[in-house]
Amino acid sequence: MADNIKRTNTITHPRYGCAIGAVFSVAAIPGAVPIANCGPGCVGKQAGIITTASQGTVYPAAGNIPSVNLGENEVVFGGAKKLDTLVKSTLKIMKGDLFVILTGCSGELVGDDVDSVVRKYRNKGYNIVNASTAGFKGNNLYGHEQISIAIIDQFVGDFKGRKRKKLVNLWFETPYFDPFWRGDYSEIKRVLEGAGFEVNILFGSLSKGSESWKNIPKAAFNLLISPWVGLKTVKHLEKKYGQKYLHIPVIPIGEEATTEFLRKVVEFAGIEKSKSENFIKEEAKQYYDFIEHFSAFFSQYWFGLPSKFAVVGDSTYNTALTKFLSDQLGLVPLKNIITDNPPEKYRESIRDVYHNLTEDGLSVEPDFETDGYWIEKQLKETDFGTEIGVIFGSSWEKQLAKDKGLTLIETSAPSANEVVLNRSYVGYRGALTLIEKVYTAAMGSR
Amino acid sequence: MSTRKINLSMSECSNREMRLGTITSWDGSASELLKASDYEDRSAKKTDKCCGKRGRACQLCELNMPFSQETTCAHAMVACQIGNLTDCILVEHSPIGCSAQQHGLNVSMNIGLARRHKQPQTISILSTNLLENDMVFGASNKLRQTIRDAYYRYSPKAIFISMACSTAIIGEDIDSIADELQNELGIEVIPLHCEGFRSKHWSTGFDISQHGILRSIVEKNPKKKQKDLINIVQLWGTDYFSDILKPLGLRVNYLVDMASYDELKQASEALATTTFCHTLGSYMATALEEHFGVPQINAPQPYGIAATDEWLRAIAKVAGKEDIVEEYIESEHRRIQPELDALREKLKGLYGFVMTGSAYAHGLTSVLKELGVGVDGSIVFHHDPVYDSGNENQNTLKFLVDNYGDIPYFTVSKTQPFQLPAILKRSKADFVIIRHGGLATIAAKLGIPSLAMGDESIPIGYDGIIRTGKIILNIIARKRFDRILARHTELGYTDWWLSQEDPFILARHPELLDEENKSVIHTEKENKAVIHTENKAEGVKEVG
Numbered sequence: 001m002a003d004n005i006k007r008t009n010t011i012t013h014p015r016y017g018c019a020i021g022a023v024f025s026v027a028a029i030p031g032a033v034p035i036a037n038c039g040p041g042c043v044g045k046q047a048g049i050i051t052t053a054s055q056g057t058v059y060p061a062a063g064n065i066p067s068v069n070l071g072e073n074e075v076v077f078g079g080a081k082k083l084d085t086l087v088k089s090t091l092k093i094m095k096g097d098l099f100v101i102l103t104g105c106s107g108e109l110v111g112d113d114v115d116s117v118v119r120k121y122r123n124k125g126y127n128i129v130n131a132s133t134a135g136f137k138g139n140n141l142y143g144h145e146q147i148s149i150a151i152i153d154q155f156v157g158d159f160k161g162r163k164r165k166k167l168v169n170l171w172f173e174t175p176y177f178d179p180f181w182r183g184d185y186s187e188i189k190r191v192l193e194g195a196g197f198e199v200n201i202l203f204g205s206l207s208k209g210s211e212s213w214k215n216i217p218k219a220a221f222n223l224l225i226s227p228w229v230g231l232k233t234v235k236h237l238e239k240k241y242g243q244k245y246l247h248i249p250v251i252p253i254g255e256e257a258t259t260e261f262l263r264k265v266v267e268f269a270g271i272e273k274s275k276s277e278n279f280i281k282e283e284a285k286q287y288y289d290f291i292e293h294f295s296a297f298f299s300q301y302w303f304g305l306p307s308k309f310a311v312v313g314d315s316t317y318n319t320a321l322t323k324f325l326s327d328q329l330g331l332v333p334l335k336n337i338i339t340d341n342p343p344e345k346y347r348e349s350i351r352d353v354y355h356n357l358t359e360d361g362l363s364v365e366p367d368f369e370t371d372g373y374w375i376e377k378q379l380k381e382t383d384f385g386t387e388i389g390v391i392f393g394s395s396w397e398k399q400l401a402k403d404k405g406l407t408l409i410e411t412s413a414p415s416a417n418e419v420v421l422n423r424s425y426v427g428y429r430g431a432l433t434l435i436e437k438v439y440t441a442a443m444g445s446r
Numbered sequence: 447m448s449t450r451k452i453n454l455s456m457s458e459c460s461n462r463e464m465r466l467g468t469i470t471s472w473d474g475s476a477s478e479l480l481k482a483s484d485y486e487d488r489s490a491k492k493t494d495k496c497c498g499k500r501g502r503a504c505q506l507c508e509l510n511m512p513f514s515q516e517t518t519c520a521h522a523m524v525a526c527q528i529g530n531l532t533d534c535i536l537v538e539h540s541p542i543g544c545s546a547q548q549h550g551l552n553v554s555m556n557i558g559l560a561r562r563h564k565q566p567q568t569i570s571i572l573s574t575n576l577l578e579n580d581m582v583f584g585a586s587n588k589l590r591q592t593i594r595d596a597y598y599r600y601s602p603k604a605i606f607i608s609m610a611c612s613t614a615i616i617g618e619d620i621d622s623i624a625d626e627l628q629n630e631l632g633i634e635v636i637p638l639h640c641e642g643f644r645s646k647h648w649s650t651g652f653d654i655s656q657h658g659i660l661r662s663i664v665e666k667n668p669k670k671k672q673k674d675l676i677n678i679v680q681l682w683g684t685d686y687f688s689d690i691l692k693p694l695g696l697r698v699n700y701l702v703d704m705a706s707y708d709e710l711k712q713a714s715e716a717l718a719t720t721t722f723c724h725t726l727g728s729y730m731a732t733a734l735e736e737h738f739g740v741p742q743i744n745a746p747q748p749y750g751i752a753a754t755d756e757w758l759r760a761i762a763k764v765a766g767k768e769d770i771v772e773e774y775i776e777s778e779h780r781r782i783q784p785e786l787d788a789l790r791e792k793l794k795g796l797y798g799f800v801m802t803g804s805a806y807a808h809g810l811t812s813v814l815k816e817l818g819v820g821v822d823g824s825i826v827f828h829h830d831p832v833y834d835s836g837n838e839n840q841n842t843l844k845f846l847v848d849n850y851g852d853i854p855y856f857t858v859s860k861t862q863p864f865q866l867p868a869i870l871k872r873s874k875a876d877f878v879i880i881r882h883g884g885l886a887t888i889a890a891k892l893g894i895p896s897l898a899m900g901d902e903s904i905p906i907g908y909d910g911i912i913r914t915g916k917i918i919l920n921i922i923a924r925k926r927f928d929r930i931l932a933r934h935t936e937l938g939y940t941d942w943w944l945s946q947e948d949p950f951i952l953a954r955h956p957e958l959l960d961e962e963n964k965s966v967i968h969t970e971k972e973n974k975a976v977i978h979t980e981n982k983a984e985g986v987k988e989v990g
Contacts, residue, residue, distance in 0.1 A: 004598040009588045011542055011575040013568070018543025039611045039642035041519025041544075044883070048547030056887075059938030063884015064863050067516040071643050075615060088959050089513035089952060093864055093943045105541060105612040106643060109581060135543035136578050136612060370575075373599060395549050399568045414549035 013372025013396040014049065015314070015339040015413060018135030019143030020104040021046035021177070026147055027061035028175035029202065030209035033096035034060065037083050037114060038104025040069035042135070050140055052413040053179035053420040066090045070106045080112040087121055087128070098155060098210045099128045100147055108134040118154075127210065129154040141229045141314075141340060144174050148202075148233045151213055152240065159217030159241055166271055167198045167219040169237075171230040173251075175203045178316055179415050183424030184251070188225065191427050194283070195262045195276035197269070217241045220269060225251055227315040227353070228346035250353055251316065253324035254431040255287040283428045290432050297439075306407065306442045308332045308384050312375055312393035313412025314340035317425075318366070319353045321392055321411060324431065325438075327358040331390075335382045336366040337375050339394075339412070372396055380404070388442050407441050451834055452733040457621050457637050459657035459729075461645040466830045467496070469508040470647055472858035473950050479829065479856055480843050482506060489836030506831045508858070509953035515884070517861045519642030521610055522547060523651025528606045528638070528658070529571045530555045530682075530703040531710070532564070535596040536571045539589050539618060540610030545573040558682030558704045561901070572596050581616055586623055593627045593635060603707035604634040606658060614641035636662045647828040647860065649725055649803070655702060656730040659710050664738060668715040675699050675712070676761070677719040677734065679727030683903030690748075690907045693774050694758070694767045701730060714738040718764045720757070722906060723747060724805040724840055728833035735835070744837050746845040748907050749809030750816040751779065753845060760839070778908045789915035790818040798918070799875035799894075801825035801885050804858075805833075806902065808842040810879055810914075813905040815850040817915045823855030823873040827882065857949065863888045865949035867937060870894065872947070877921050893932035895924040 020042050026034035036043050043065050051057050060066075068086050070079055083101070090099065099121075103114055118130040131150035133143045172188060173181040182204055189199045189206055200215050201207040208215075222234040222245040234245035246268045252261035259280050266276045298305070309331050311318045315338045325331040336354055347368060355363045369375045379391065379400055389406045391397050395416040401408035410418045411425070424430035425437070453460065462468040467488060472479065487493035488504060496504035521544060529536045529551050538545050552569040559566055574592045576585050589607065596605050605627070607620045620637040628635040636658045640651050656679075676696045678687050680703070687698045699709055699716055713719070719734050720743035721727025731742035745760035746753040755775050762771035797820040800810045804826040811821050833840050847853075855872055859865055866888040870878075878889045879897045886896035897917060899905075905914045937944065952958060 004594065008591045008595055009575050010592045010595045011545070011573045012570055014542055014545050014548060014573065016542065017546035018541050020543055021546070036516060039519055040517045041522045041642045041648070043516035044518050045522060045546045046543060047883075048550045050546070058887075059936075062863075062887045063516065063861065064888075064938070065516045067514060069514050069517060070611070071646055075611075075643050085512045085959075086514065092959055093513055093940060095938055095940045105543075105581075105610075106615060109612060109615045134578075135541035136576055136581050139542065373595075395552070396568070399566065416549060416553050 007371070007374060010373070011371045013376070015370070015372070015394060015396070016139040016141065016177075016341065017046040017049045018140060019133035019138050019146060020102055020135055021050045021140030022131070022133055022143030022147045023065055023102055024050050024057065024061060024176045025144045025174065025203065026100045026102070027057060027065065028204055029098065029213070030205065030207055031096050032098040032100060032209060033090065033094045034065055035087060035090055035099055035101045036065055036067040036104065037079070037101055037107040037112070038067065038070060039106050040067065040071075042104050043067055046140065049414045051176045053410065053415040053418040055176060055179065055182070055420050057176065060094060060096065066094060068107070075106060075110055078112055079107060079110055080114070080117060083112065083114065084117050084120070087117060091121065091126060097127060098151070098213075099126060100151065101128070101130045102133040102143070102147065103131070104133060105135045108132065127155055139341060140177060141174060144229065145232045149236050152216065152233075152236065155210070156213050156216055161218060163220050163243075164198070164218050165220050165269070166196060167200055167215070168192065168265070168269070169200045169202065169216050169219040169222045171202070171222055171224040171234055172226060173316060174229055177413055178314070179411065179413065179418065179420050180424055180426075183420075183422045184426045184430065186422065187424045187427035187430050191258060191262060191279075191283070192265065194279035195266055196271055197265070217243065219243065221245060223265060224248065227319055227350050228342045229316065231346070249319065249349060250323055251320035251426050253320050253426050253434065254328045255284050255428055256328065257324065258427050259284065287428050287432070294435060304387055306331065306388040306390045306438065308334050308387065309390040309392065310335035310337070310379060310382060312337045312339060312379065312391065312397060314338070315342055315350050316340070317411050319350065320426065323353065323357055324434070326362055328431075329435070333357070333364050334384065335378060336364060337378060338366050338368050339370060339375065341370050342368070376400055390438065390442060409437060409441050450736045451836065452729065452736055454657070454661050454733060454737055457661070458639045459650070459654045462647055462650045462653065462830065463505060463645065465834065466832055467505045468647055468828055468830050469506045469858055470828045470860040471509045471511055471950070471953070472506070472829060473509065474856060476843060476847050476853040476856040479858070480847050483829070483831035483843065485832050485841045485844065486838060488832040506829070509950045511950065511953045512956055512959060513864065513952060515862050515864060518648045518882075520640040520645050520648050520651030520654060521608055521642045523648050524608045524638050524640040524655050525571060526551055526554070527652060527655035527702045528608070529569060530558065532567065532704060532706045533602060534604040534606060534707055535600055535602040536606045536608060537589070537592050537596055538571060538573045538608050538610065539576070539585065539592075539613045539620060540573065541576045541612060542573055544610045545571060554682050555704060561682065561684045562700065562704055563685075564704060570600055576612065581612060584616065585613065585618060589618065589620070589623050590627060593623070594631070597631050597633070602633070604636060604663060606636045606638055608638045609641045611642045614639075614644070634662045649828060652726050653729040656733070659702065660730070660733045660737070663707060663710045664734070665711050665714045666738075668712075670715060671717070672712065672715045673717055675716040677701055677713050677716045677731075677740065679719065679721035679730050681726065681902050683722065683901050686903050686906050686909065691761065694762055694765050694771065696761070696765060714740060716740055718743055718761065720761065721747070722806070722902060723803065723809070724833045724842060725803050725830065728835055728840070732834040742835060742837070744839045746839060746842055747805065747809045749905055750812035750849070750911065751908065752849050753809070753812060754907050756839070782908045782912055785912050786817075786915075789912065792919060793817050793819050793915060796820065796876045796918070796922070797822060797874040799823055799870065799873055799878045801878060802827070802881045802899065804828055804830060805842045806881075808846045810899070810905055811853065812846055812850055813911050813914050816911050817918070819918070820874065821853055823857070823869065823875070824853060825857045825859050825869065827858075827860050829858045859949070861885060864939060864943065867892065867939065867944055868946055868949040876925070877918060888937065890928045890931050891935055891937055893925065893928045895921050895928050897921045
């Protein structure tokens with residue numbers, strides 16, 4: 001029987017949705033309204049995994065997303081007419097200034113001519129975009145880039161003006177899917193502004209919506225903070241607008257990483273350094289005051305603190321957490337399982353992060369797994385020792401953590417046991433919150 | 447045979463709109479809907495109240511809206527039924543997105559297991575994880591592989607396969623593969639034709655799940671009869687039925703969620719079948735009656751005093767406990783009366799608004815009325831003009847109207863939040879009761895708090911009236927939160943739409959869509975769209 005258990009196409013306990021899940025990326029752009037050209041259940045199902053950690057969504061999401069709810073009639077006779085009626089009524093009912101049609105599996109397989117519907121309304125003066133997001137083409141991270149590029153090509157369009165030296169476009173975590181994205185965007189914006197930049201935010205309440213998107217070509221460069229999601233987008237922008245990009249593969253957490261990050265961005269932009277250095281100095285002073293206080297607890301708490309940890313989650317948070325926890329807190333990484341299925345061409349550079357974790361050369365080998373069966377099997381077989389062990393993962397690890405007596409901290413989708421509003425684990429301030437979370441959870445688990 | 451309503455010989459289950467004439471879009475009073483439904487004649491297939499649509503189905507006439515918002519589908523209902531069996535595995539034959547709601551089902555399953563005093567377990571639904579090439583070249587080998595994975599990894603008692611939109615469109619033959627793998631593995635492999643585009647209402651997914659269980663798992667030739675066992679078609683709710691039915695000497699056998707293979711199998715050995723909701727339970731109960739000789743309880747659902755009385759009497763009749771039932775009923779009345787009186791006093795003057803699945807909404811509304819809460823409107827997500835049983839005593843809408851009076855604004859609408867501003871504007875609702883997502887957030891922005899009835903068992907029976915009343919008191923206090931929300935947030939819809947009083951205006955006047963569209967380009971300075979909230983957002987009624 002053991003011979004029959006092997007790695008196959010099967011996925012259980014999924015940790016991502018499909019491309020149509022990008023409706024939530026569109027909904028994260030203020031003023032933008034997604035129009036789902038797919039079956040009746042598709043959007044709701046994606047909400048189950050993408051709008052994770054009880055973040056909630058708001059209009060035009062939160063159950064309000066216009067959807068063709070493709071039925072038998074459309075499958076047999078085509079769905080373009082129903083889509084046309086839906087678009088027409090959406091424009092009348094849904095307040096918004098940018099409308100994005102996302103076509104799912106059924107629409108793509110039936111082969112409806114979505115472009116002609118889009119053209120009709122674009123000719124009438126509406127801002128309307130068409131994105132191909134069939135679930136069989138890729139996961140929600142793929143979908144996120146599909147809608148980004150579609151909006152750039154079909155709405156932002158050509159640009160011939162001058163670029164602004166201090167304006168930078170921020171390409172960062174995937175809205176909703178990264179549970180702490182709202183807080184994290186806020187912290188990264190804060191530190192970049194502190195260092196002297198104007199930050200063009202494209203998703204979330206800090207964005208000016210379609211205006212921010214129109215401003216993309218005016219920025220001096222694109223800043224991508226992510227292991228791989230967004231690379232296609234910034235490369236596309238480089239080609240389209242001759243706009244260079246700076247790729248920071250690991251999200252900075254903690255003073256040292258954030259300071260290094262800011263210096264890198266300032267250097268890349270070629271702006272003057274006195275403002276950023278003053279900012280860094282002040283942030284560091286605050287940061288180490290907290291760390292010094294924390295050290296009094298950290299170094300002499302004699303009932304035991306966590307030492308070993310595993311991270312199971314998407315590459316974005318997996319890389320950043322592993323780096324900070326091992327390099328800055330001295331926790332020992334036992335297992336790093338990357339679950340967001342990065343395309344093969346990006347995996348080597350992701351592995352590199354784990355090969356150079358700490359300044360004294362700690363190197364571990366990450367695993368890429370998408371099937372929960374194998375993820376959980378690997379964790380089951382990991383020896384966490386006798387001290388408090390911590391798993392940074394998703395709700396899928398809940399029972400396993402309980403069975404093994406481990407502390408679970410949910411940092412990745414799907415997360416059913418966290419309520420996240422503006423919490424952030426990145427930058428200067430987020431690092432402090434993360435330390436609070438780790439040690440509060442560990443003590444609470446006793 | 448010919449009089450049987452449910453056909454178990456085919457692997458596909460006939461859609462609700464075809465079997466029952468189900469609709470999803472209608473507006474009027476409850477009594478008008480009752481009349482249009484023509485339950486008795488429809489049951490006898492004699493009604494002339496048809497819209498003359500395709501096939502032999504006699505569909506109720508409905509409003510055709512040009513606009514629609516995300517809902518859910520039959521495929522999702524199969525996952526929430528079959529996926530929650532404790533020792534069977536569901537294989538979803540589709541791209542990964544069709545399985546994206548799994549962890550939510552894991553949460554409800556584990557809460558359900560705890561409520562039924564069963565061991566916790568992590569849900570295992572397997573996806574074939576189809577990609578673009580599979581759409582071009584077919585995906586049968588992946589399905590075979592995933593079925594084998596399910597078998598070798600988990601040793602299940604049975605494996606179900608669910609069809610999705612994409613696999614149905616490319617023509618995957620899940621029936622043949624099920625047969626093939628059943629022979630290979632020696633356990634039941636059961637195909638479910640639940641692709642999302644198949645039926646216009648998700649509740650067909652309940653029927654499809656039950657259809658598969660009835661065809662393949664329920665014992666066809668039971669060797670014994672369990673005279674003290676009663677089937678209850680239920681979701682994840684707390685087990686109150688055991689306590690209610692114990693005095694009649696009965697044990698409960700819950701179907702389908704969190705049931706084991708053996709619990710499903712023994713359904714044909716039971717004395718009778720009943721349910722908390724005919725929307726969910728009628729197909730199963732009727733098929734068990736017609737094909738397995740297990741009678742269904744011919745009574746309204748157990749909500750409110752009058753219905754619970756009748757339901758208990760009907761069960762006692764089948765169980766041969768007619769001698770003790772009247773005394774039981776009377777003692778229960780006496781027991782709850784003081785608490786019920788106190789609650790009625792506290793809830794006096796309040797209005798409630800129910801938006802849930804169809805038959806369950808009828809029951810919930812009865813409970814509200816029993817508590818003295820006013821109900822002037824409600825939304826049901828679909829309407830079955832008749833249930834599979836065709837049983838007159840199961841006409842839940844009739845029972846509601848006859849016993850508790852008419853409801854002037856009775857809307858059939860499939861989780862369409864955009865209609866809510868207009869719908870709630872014409873109601874005096876102080877709170878809403880919901881079970882599905884997307885609606886409560888609109889109510890909240892209008893200053894109306896919501897009771898999310900996650901445990902569907904709460905309102906059941908005599909104690910259910912008391913439980914519901916107590917929860918409402920807690921919910922009303924949350925109005926303080928919603929009042930603030932209403933002050934500081936917007937609904938988001940266009941001013942034109944928010945100025946409409948008829949939630950179905952576009953069905954009655956589609957030409958409005960062709961008028962010059964002025965409300966599309968919006969600025970941040972535009973008036974706040976909270977025009978409907980003035981009365982509702984101010985003042986928290988102090989109760990309790």
